[in-house]
Amino acid sequence: MSERIVEQGPNAPGKPQINPLLKFALELGPLVVFFFANNRAEWVVEAFPALGALGGPLFVATGLFMVATLAALAVSYALTKTLPMMPIVSGVFVLVFGALTLWLQDELFIKMKPTIVNGIFAAILLGGLLFGKALLGYVFDQAFKLDQEGWRKLTLRWGLFFIFLAILNEAVWRFTSTDFWVAFKVWGTMPLTIGFMLMQMPLLKRHSLEPLFEERR
Structure with a gap:
């Protein structure tokens, strides 16, 4: 069988397309679920009492975050018959760190997840450039068609931006409250x-x- 499960490289012929706005919604959706569940945990537990066994608000939100992440990947696969590269990486860490958070009842793991994921994305993008590969095309090639120099420059900028996000996440979760960190994760x-x-x-x-x-006349 020659069908690929993981998406092909940038501008690959015959690569399944998905509306950029829908792709954005699938990536943002789990974060919105995470924020809503954390801020409305009592209502969520009243509606679904079994979730109360997970623990406090952040643990309920973490459990639903994991489910929403899997659902978003499933919808993406149903639409394109492939799985997007970057959300797969992020999703794996959501599941691993989410499971550790729930199992050990320790908020540290889910709070550190963005730091580690952003750090890994930065390492992947900047490391790829060292080998002459502009890997950002896996993310944006459905929205933009750029020459190789454009992908290289854009990959470098995003790699540095991911480093900035990793450092920022560390500062926010270490020096602010949990509720502020959750809100910042989505709305900041x-x-x-x-x-x-x-x-x-x-x-x-x-x-x-x-x-x-x-251009329109």
């Missing part, structure tokens, strides 16, 4: 990421192989 990290993406528009325009926006 995401705006920062969107702002960073918007700052890359000049680079994308310079290196795009096709118009980013269709």
